[in-house]
Amino acid sequence: MEASVLLYGLVNSAVLMLTALGFSLTFGLSGVANFAHGSLYLAAGFIAWMILHYLGLPFMLSVVLTIIIVGILGAAMYRYILMPVRGIALSEVIATFAVGVAILEFFRWAGFVTYDFNLPSFVKGGVEIAGVDVDYQRVIIIGIGAGLAALLWYFSHKTKIGLALRGMAQDEYTALSLGIDSDWAAAISVGLGAALAAVAGLAILPLGLISINIGYDVLLIALAVTVLGGLESTTGLMVGSLILGFASVITANYLGPQWSEVVYLVAIVVVLAIKPSGLFGKFKELEERV
């Protein structure tokens, strides 16, 4: 049982990190709290399903196309909806939340409520690790999560574009004086966050069915992980995912699965009460930002 808790705790942590990665990255690079994150995650699932079933394209091509489309949707959302309210944090939250609800309700209206929406696993089958059976898809999720976190850290800390985006997030006026276009930077970061939401959806959704309410759950998870770890911190994201991932699995195993979601809500409340900037938040207190 302990081996099972360890392994599935790790898997769950990777799922949480992957789920929250786009949300955290967008906020860290542009200061935009994208409350449409869960809807973009869900939209990726439905778009990939449509490409697979209606166009009949190979799965991996569907995955690539979906990531591109959702990334563009994210950038377009910034350009046409967020840009007019840029800098007014509350308006940004309201606008992104409204877009998110609109996307979810669109799919509900369009009839995406049946039990047919299921994405295939990247690789079928499973493997036994320390006496515990786990399917390949979960192992792949751990790999994708770790790989993307490393890649994004490198992108945001070592590349010119990444540094420009971070500079914009730290001090917009100084960045502007150095020739960095703030709208360009924000659109790139929102688009990149949306694309990461798509990657997360396409990796995680094969573990379950695609259903509308997932959009709301994903937003809750993303908020819990990033609030716990610190909204703009990659290290915080990883630590927050590990804490919540293991806490959730331990709770499910020893108290009952019905309590596992409470862990996320408790984490948000406790962190906001004790350390609003999160465990690894560096720049500003959360209350100043959102």
Next chain:
Amino acid sequence: MKRWTLTIWVLALIASLTVGLIGCSSQTATPSPTAASTKKESAPTEKPASPATPKAGEPKTSDTASKPSGQPIVLGVPTALGTIEGADSLRAVQLAVEEINAKGGVSVGGVKRPFEVVSIDTREAEAGTPTNDALAATEKLITEKKPNAIVVGAFRSEVFLASMDLIAKYKLPYITSIAMTPEFEKKMQAEPEKYKYFFRTGLNAPYLVGNLIKVMEFTGKKFSFKKVYFINQDVAWAKGTSDALEKWAKANGWEVVGHDAYPTGSSDFSSSLNKAKSGGAQLVVPIFDMPQSGVLVKQAKSVKLQALIAGFISPAAPGTAWKAFDGEVAGLVNFLFENGSMPVKAVPKSVAFVENYGKKYGEEQKQKLSGHGPGPAYDSVYVLAAAIEKAGSVDADAVVSALEKTDTDGVIGKIKFNKDHQVIYGTNPKETAISTAFQWKAPGVRVPVFPEAAAEAEIELTK
């Protein structure tokens, strides 16, 4: 600034074209239940004349029939049309209405009157919809469309119970087929005169528990199973069902390896499945009606759980589940709450119903028929038509008296109401209505395995 704006425009154009292309090629796209709900049945154009209740397999139309000429009898359908159960139930009602109208309508005092369906989406299954909103939608339908009776009715039990006082005020015959709460019978017993307008053709929770107990007894005897694990959705009906089963299991010599409840929306059942595996559970009984629960069987395969899974997982009930889950539902024993959503030879009317449903709505919709709601919704219309003919009027009190004497065959089996106006469910379709359990078998067929009187094969253990 201009450079990236231009780039966004170009990329957005590509995205629009892609989405458009997908839309254009989506000839088999899932039809919108919302669209179905707003569609009104057109007046019948064919000329039948036989009695309202057709025989099994009988053609829908007859050249000798007369066209209904009287004022329409309006049937109201206030339910959660965004749900699969609600949308399928409305379609089943529309099918029954079309069949009855095609045969000349309902004979009321010598006048042939057609049925007309009016519906409203109460959205009660959606998170955050308060009971009051669902009641307001129901009352809107009643006051604006003035139905003579209501079929299908509330989706959620709490809405149904709250509806009882509203409907009692309007004195409308109300035949419900989705809400399962046993509190209905308690209210009926407390104030029979006030609530006499209510009938239920759908299954109630105690009958569901009884059926699941019978399956547990059967597997206990046949395979010498003694270790069971219960997994349920953390909602009232599923929790109540699982708790009652656990109580019965403990009292009857079963070892309960574990019992877990999952919040609605959960999609990772690995902790319970791993515990079931390490505890040596031989039987796993899941009780779920949320979309994510479909992957439970898939995950059980991933952790190489050897136990038989027998219970209720709504996404694994439709005929499309085999394809949706890549055949990983093989071996699952799943309940259809009421007979009717797949053809069962022992109930000939179910064979005709499914066939006619497929003709009207297409093969895909036929395969997707929900295991809860459509059968009793379809039967409700026929039962109501027969009661109106017997009463000779649409007067609610007269129709209620006639409904109480119902004794007919339907797609759910024999239809008779008990003193609390609940259709009696049992195990012999010649004597009572039945629930059907089927087992998924390769190459993707659902084989009825319970009750014995309707079974077409025995439960098999799969590796």
